[in-house]
Amino acid sequence: MREIEFVGLMAALQALQALAIDVMLPALGHIARDLGQADPNQRQLIVGVFLLCSGLGSLFPGSISDRFGRKPVVMVCLAAYFCISLACALVTDFATLLILRGFLGLFTSGLMVLPMAVIRDRYSGDRMARTQSLVAMVFMVVPMIAPMLGQGLLLFANWRWIFGLMAGLAGLVAFWAWMRLPETLHPEFRQGIAPRAILGNMRAALLCRAAAGYFLGAALVQGAMFGYINSAQQLIAEHFGAGTAFPVVFGVMALIMSGTNFINSRIVERFGARRVSHTAMFGFILIATIHFAIALRGETLWVFAPLMTVSFCLMSFIGANFQSIALQPFARTAGAAASVMTFVRMVLGAAFGSLIGQAYDGTARPLLGAMVAAGIGALGFVLFSERGRLFRRLNYPPGLKPAR
Structure with missing residues (x-):
């Protein structure tokens, strides 16, 4: 498989998970009304239950794939996505929909985890960071277009067709993966399926x-x-008065962030994942601190949006490279490592983001203060991993330098 097709397939697998959240955002009110749910806050559970179960489920598929291979687990996840999405389209009560959404998150969490393991099987070091950046660049298109896609369906069909669309797209990706995805797990790297072995690999x-x-x-x-996503609508649409222009502002910022992933893919092999991500981390702390100081005195949307976009761009340099560096030591147990790392990232990230969202006070100050704290905290963790030495190039053990 050529690199452009490989990147497209990995992005498509991860995009199905994002699609399961974003495509139905415009339909939450319709679903709640049709299924007799009067409490407006309860409709958020359609997304919340899926996210929670996806985070919990991410502990398992990587370890299972370390034993049975990546491709079989990917195909099971896609089959579950197809069947459960169709079942969601046929529900008649709200509780059943939430149960099905929970199962959808559990059984398809591998679509977040396994692309990371497949990329690690195929590449290492800075080449892995480059590929992950390209995947992220393609993947970022989904949050931009999925809500508009869902809104478009609602113009001529009811909300059940959104789940039908999800099933159809899962079927197409499953056919693509079945025909073109090779098994990337090296036979000599297969692990035991015993709980003790799995827990040992995770530990x-x-x-x-x-x-x-x-x-x-x-x-x-x-x-x-x-935290930004949780409070973006209140902050941009209401506090800064963007109103109906909020989706445009949100989408443009996401588009620029996607472009940054492409830039990262072009420079990371030249300068190294550590040098790029460490530089971006210091830049992130600096921009967030300046932005926080400005917010204390008051700001407009025309100040907030550009500075926040710069922070998002720096997050792009951090995210893909941090992920690749973290997976580097685990060639033999990439599945288990990807699972446990995804679990930690999702659970801690969601908890921290919820705290930021709940701290919203009608200004950007809680968000920006949290961003400064996140940057400083991330710097402290990286210093721990690097034993106080930053900006080093990775020294590959013999035989592990990535192929060009």
Whole structure:
């Protein structure tokens, strides 16, 4: 498989998870009314239950794929996505929909985890960071277009067709993966399926000093991103008065962030994932601190949006590179490592993001203060992993330098 097709397939797998959230945002009110749910806050559970179960479910598929291979687990996840999405389209009560959404998150969490393991099987070091950046660049298109896609369907069909669309897209990606995705797990790297072996591999990933600082730092930075998403509508549409222009502002910022992933993919092999991400981390702390100081005195949307976009761009340089560095030590147990790291990143990130969202006070100050704290905390974790030495190039053991 050529690189452009490989990147497209990995992005498509991860995009199905994002689609399961974003495509139905415009339909939440319609779903709640049709299924007799009067409490407006309860409709948020359609997204919340899925996210929670996806985070919990991410502990397992990577370890299972370390034993049985990546491709079989990917195909099971896609089959579950197809079947459960169709079942969601046929529900007649709200509680059943929430149960099905929970199962959808559990059984398809591998679509977040396994692309990371497949990329690690195929590449290492800075080449892995480059590929992950390209995948992220393509993947970022989904949050921009999915709400508009869902809104478009509602113009001529009811909300049940949104789940039908999800099933159809899962079927197409499943056919693509079945025909073109090779098995990337090296036979000599297959692990035992015994619980003791799985727990041992996960424990090794959690306790690896070289990796821990990076996935914990990534969790803090992702938590800041979740905090922005939680309060973005209130902050941009209401506080800054963007109103109906909010989706445009949100989409343009996401588009620029996507472009930054492409830039990262072009420079990371030249300068190294550590140098790029460490520089971006200091830049993130600096911009967030300046922005926080400005917000204390008051700001407008025309100040907030450009500065926040710069912070998002720096997050792009941090995220893909931190993820690649954290996975580097785990060639033999990439699945288990990807699972436990995704679990930690999702759970801690979601918890931190929720705290930021709940702290919203009608200004950007809580968000920006949290971003400064996240940057400083991430720097501390990275210093722990690197034993106080930053900006080093990775020294590859013999035979592990990535192929060009």
